[in-house]
Amino acid sequence: MNGTRPDGARTGKAAPPDAAKIEFRAVGKVYPAAGGGTAVTALGGVDLGIADEEFVTVVGPSGCGKSTLLGVAAGLVPPTSGEVLVDGRPVTGPGPERGVIFQQYALFPWLTVRGNVEFGLKVAGVPRRERRARAEHFIGLVGLGDFADAHPRTLSGGMRQRCALARAYAAEPRILLMDEPFGALDALTRVRMQDRLLDIWGRERRTVLFITHDVDEAVYLGGRVVVMASPGRVQEVVDVGLPRPRTEEVRLSPEFAEIRNRIWHAVYHQEGNTT
């Protein structure tokens, strides 16, 4: 069920594990008991490999450990057991090869769109002119060209998330880790953002680990869908196998519906699911 495959491949033949771009090895995370409560197992030994340039989505009920999984890969959450390897090296903290997109956008509100996009470049010491040019490119890529000098509070939710996308892309990470990035958007904006993300991904390929609680989104975007269950384990990994580029036609096809239904069942009829 685990193992790595190139995006969209249906061969079912596992590539050798050392080819994985990201590899979770028995990753466990237990949050210690706080204030008289009991310790919480957020991840209970996750094994998962993600190939270079693969687009993997993770879906599961709320509280099953999705954000923790992503946080461990980002280097923001130290695991209590196991390890994550990126390019074969264990993750010990955040790194420039991994870009992260947060659900709450996490834009710096005192900076403009341009200032936000340039932030990582500035930290990396990219000279001013190159910084400008690169920021310009990525702001254009997400379609915010006219808003480069706007402050986040003046932007809509979709535009803020596009700015966050440009900010992550500008550092040119090989890996994008996205935690329910479109969760706060209305249905229509969300679909547009999905198409835009796929469009950008098609042009500038990255390895993507995309977390969502929306089954449709998981199927539409992903080459593989990882179904997680509480507490913090991988229940099933499903090859989507739908053709790319994904279009409205794909979204409305019976094949899409079939996979969606299957994953829906895996997510919402998990054993012991009482809610």
Next chain:
Amino acid sequence: MGTVTAPAAQPVREARRRRVPSRARGLGLNLVALLLGIGLWALLAGLGVQGLPGPVRVAHRAAEVLGDGTLEGDALASLRRVLLGFALGTALAVPAGFLMGWYGVARGLLEPWVQFFRTIPPLAIIPLAIVVLGIGETPKILVIALGAFLSCVISTFQGVIGVDPTLVNAARVLGAGDRVIFTRVVVPASTPFIVVGMRIGLGSAWATLVAAELIAAQQGLGFRMQQAQVYYDLPTIFVGLITIGVLGLLMDRLLLLAERRLGGWQDRR
């Protein structure tokens, strides 16, 4: 407003206007309030309320003390104390607040003292200040500084611990280390809180001023009022009060301007 129009449409428009008063309208209302206040004052004085001088007498007195230079001298002396004390207090409060918010050790060491001194009114420090520091400028400025420090340090500290952890994480994943996170995230994120703290600190500096000038001053608005009290010279007391109010208001507006400038990125609550 007074015209008769379709009653159905009117309430909506009225309600909207009430919620978002235009700038000019707001200023107009402020002016009306000012005139009403002075009118009421004149009325009370006219009715012969015990010893209350009317606006005209106070204005007359103000012209006198302006003419012979005492008001300017007093205002300058007081302003100097307030500004020095305020500058000293905030200059110490901002780094102390940052230290307390950023390092648990600093918090553990500083917080008990800050909380302790916060419970003592600056006025109560004065006897101690006189005994230890004498009757020069130093004790006055230090007492004012202490008041400004205590109000500003708390809000700086709260600004720092209130920084959204996802912003810190966002900076970390973009490659920022502790130093960059501090200068590029924590400082800008807490700046609006610091400015608010400075405004509160300024208020407390003025509040402490009069008390500080009770320490054998030769000059100053508080000193002058104190003297006037001895001679039952109410107009002078009023001139002093109004001068303190106007100067305080002007300085507060300046800081408000800074707050708008530095905190303009915030969502208006």
